[in-house]
Amino acid sequence: MINKKELQVAGKKEAKATGELTQAGPVFIPAVDIFENQNALILIADMPGVNSEGVDIHLKDNEFTISGRPKKEEKDGPALIYTEYESGGFLRSFTLSNVIDQAKIEASMKDGVLKVTLPKAESAKPRQIIVQAG
Numbered sequence: 001m002i003n004k005k006e007l008q009v010a011g012k013k014e015a016k017a018t019g020e021l022t023q024a025g026p027v028f029i030p031a032v033d034i035f036e037n038q039n040a041l042i043l044i045a046d047m048p049g050v051n052s053e054g055v056d057i058h059l060k061d062n063e064f065t066i067s068g069r070p071k072k073e074e075k076d077g078p079a080l081i082y083t084e085y086e087s088g089g090f091l092r093s094f095t096l097s098n099v100i101d102q103a104k105i106e107a108s109m110k111d112g113v114l115k116v117t118l119p120k121a122e123s124a125k126p127r128q129i130i131v132q133a134g
Contacts (some may be wrong), residue, residue: 024105026088032069041100043116047090052109057116059102063128065093066114099124 030045047055049070058065068090096102096118107133 025087028088030066030090032092034109038120041118041121043094043114043118045090045092045114045116046112047114048112049087049125050090050109050114052114055107055109055114057107059096059105062096062102063093064096064105065091066116066119067091068114095103 030047035042035044041126045066047070047125048070049124050068051071054069054071056067058067070089087111099120101119101121104120105116107114107116110116
């Protein structure tokens with residue numbers, strides 16, 4: 001039997017802006033998964049409604065920031081008067097260590113999912129040390 005806690009979906013958390021925002025509206029913290037392999041860290045961020053043109057990624061003084069704004073759809077027809085799904089932008093920041101080769105960071109966006117590959121610096125990669133006899 002599955003525990004009810006295992007099936008609960010986390011609600012959206014609104015981000016607290018530390019600076020001044022250039023666009024009005026709520027800003028949410030995107031859900032992020034981070035995976036690690038021998039060569040890199042892979043960050044997956046869910047930003048529904050955001051396409052590649054709506055994503056900004058900045059790196060300054062080891063502060064890695066991702067932000068996204070969903071594309072506004074202009075529809076003909078009845079005007080929306082009530083909604084239970086609040087939409088807005090996304091913002092999340094991370095502090096990177098020297099383990100990451102910052103010059104080789106790559107990112108791609110597909111179906112509202114941002115994938116960022118953060119390659120490890122050569123000095124941080126695991127290596128086999130050969131033990132010699134004698």
